[in-house]
Amino acid sequence: MVGGPPSRSAGLQVRGGLRFDGPRATAHAVRTKFHRPGDALDLYSRVVHPIEGAAPIEVAGCVVCEGARATPRFAVDGIDATIVECSGCGLGWFEPLPNPDEIAALYPQEYYGAPGAKFLSLIEWAVRVVAARHVRFLSAGLAPGAAVLDVGCGRGVTLSPLADRGFEVHGLEVSEQAVRGADPRASIRIAPNLAAAGYEAGCFDQIVIWHVLEHLADPKGTLLECHRLLKPGGRLVVAVPNFSSWQARFGGAGWFHLDAPRHLFQFPLLALRALLERCGFACGRDYHFSLRQNPFGWLQSLQNRLDPARPNRLYAAMHGDASRASVGGRLATVVPWLAIGALPAIALSVVEAVFRSGATVHVVATRGDTPDRP
Numbered sequence: 001m002v003g004g005p006p007s008r009s010a011g012l013q014v015r016g017g018l019r020f021d022g023p024r025a026t027a028h029a030v031r032t033k034f035h036r037p038g039d040a041l042d043l044y045s046r047v048v049h050p051i052e053g054a055a056p057i058e059v060a061g062c063v064v065c066e067g068a069r070a071t072p073r074f075a076v077d078g079i080d081a082t083i084v085e086c087s088g089c090g091l092g093w094f095e096p097l098p099n100p101d102e103i104a105a106l107y108p109q110e111y112y113g114a115p116g117a118k119f120l121s122l123i124e125w126a127v128r129v130v131a132a133r134h135v136r137f138l139s140a141g142l143a144p145g146a147a148v149l150d151v152g153c154g155r156g157v158t159l160s161p162l163a164d165r166g167f168e169v170h171g172l173e174v175s176e177q178a179v180r181g182a183d184p185r186a187s188i189r190i191a192p193n194l195a196a197a198g199y200e201a202g203c204f205d206q207i208v209i210w211h212v213l214e215h216l217a218d219p220k221g222t223l224l225e226c227h228r229l230l231k232p233g234g235r236l237v238v239a240v241p242n243f244s245s246w247q248a249r250f251g252g253a254g255w256f257h258l259d260a261p262r263h264l265f266q267f268p269l270l271a272l273r274a275l276l277e278r279c280g281f282a283c284g285r286d287y288h289f290s291l292r293q294n295p296f297g298w299l300q301s302l303q304n305r306l307d308p309a310r311p312n313r314l315y316a317a318m319h320g321d322a323s324r325a326s327v328g329g330r331l332a333t334v335v336p337w338l339a340i341g342a343l344p345a346i347a348l349s350v351v352e353a354v355f356r357s358g359a360t361v362h363v364v365a366t367r368g369d370t371p372d373r374p
């Protein structure tokens with residue numbers, strides 16, 4: 001992931017020594033009610049609480065529509081800020097946003113896992129198989145040797161198969177640790193954000209931001225930089241969780257893809273498309289089915305609803321480095337859910353895609369005219 005300077009910072013505090021500066025009184029009265037001292041800082045076990053019936057608060061300005069009012073929706077244990085929803089466009093974000101140091105602290109060593117071993121080995125294999133299929137989508141229509149940048153390339157599971165197809169592959173990461181074990185054919189830069197990476201204007205044929213935009217403190221600045229870095233007519237592929245999806249509404253505070261506090265923004269599909277247009281892109285098709293993301297999101301969101309005090313146990317059991325339980329104990333958690341739930345979850349994901357309400361979505365956009373800069 002890469003991050004930019006926060007457009008609004010102040011008042012967010014994470015237990016474990018993190019402090020987000022500057023008070024923001026408007027959200028404070030709402031969030032203190034849910035503050036629970038003494039919780040451990042943990043990757044996936046933070047409890048998210050719905051905020052019912054809150055009145056809209058004044059905000060500095062929505063990134064998408066510049067609206068000045070937003071409604072507090074969720075409070076997150078250990079985070080002294082609330083997730084608010086824009087009254088104009090439905091965008092969600094942490095109000096106030098954390099600063100870059102505090103964001104970095106949300107990604108401890110175990111978030112990335114050992115090289116090639118983030119998940120249980122069988123699941124890791126499946127992730128790589130699905131990634132290879134995904135690459136067929138990403139490479140469709142690209143000229144031989146095209147230059148492709150993956151923003152937030154992580155362990156580079158997408159870059160290797162793109163290199164196999166003869167593309168010139170580039171990756172950007174904020175974390176040196178995250179890229180350990182990446183394919184040596186990939187040219188990877190480590191930088192705190194895209195603008196700081198020092199790429200030249202017009203040097204890429206395609207930029208991919210795959211489930212990264214929602215992690216960034218400055219999504220608009222990142223998209224504007226993508227516009228600068230793409231060749232005329234170049235292609236941008238952006239995937240995000242869909243805050244306006246059926247799954248988001250079903251899951252509520254327990255929606256798996258809320259992924260608080262790492263997801264700083266929550267994009268409804270229409271807000272994402274509006275932001276892309278503002279940043280100078282012509283939006284093409286949006287895609288609503290992801291075998292890698294959407295069925296699991298249904299299962300984990302259901303489990304979270306059934307047992308809201310212990311969120312994301314299924315994911316933690318599948319995440320090899322995040323659980324201290326034995327492999328047998330982890331399988332005992334995972335196997336019944338997958339055996340009973342996998343097919344219904346896949347079927348549900350197909351139906352939601354047909355109705356264009358994918359739990360995660362990806363949009364293909366083309367670099368167009370001058371962006372609508374502030």
Ligand SMILES: [Zn+2]
Pocket residue numbers: 062063064065066067086087088089090091
């Ligand atoms: Zn808005």
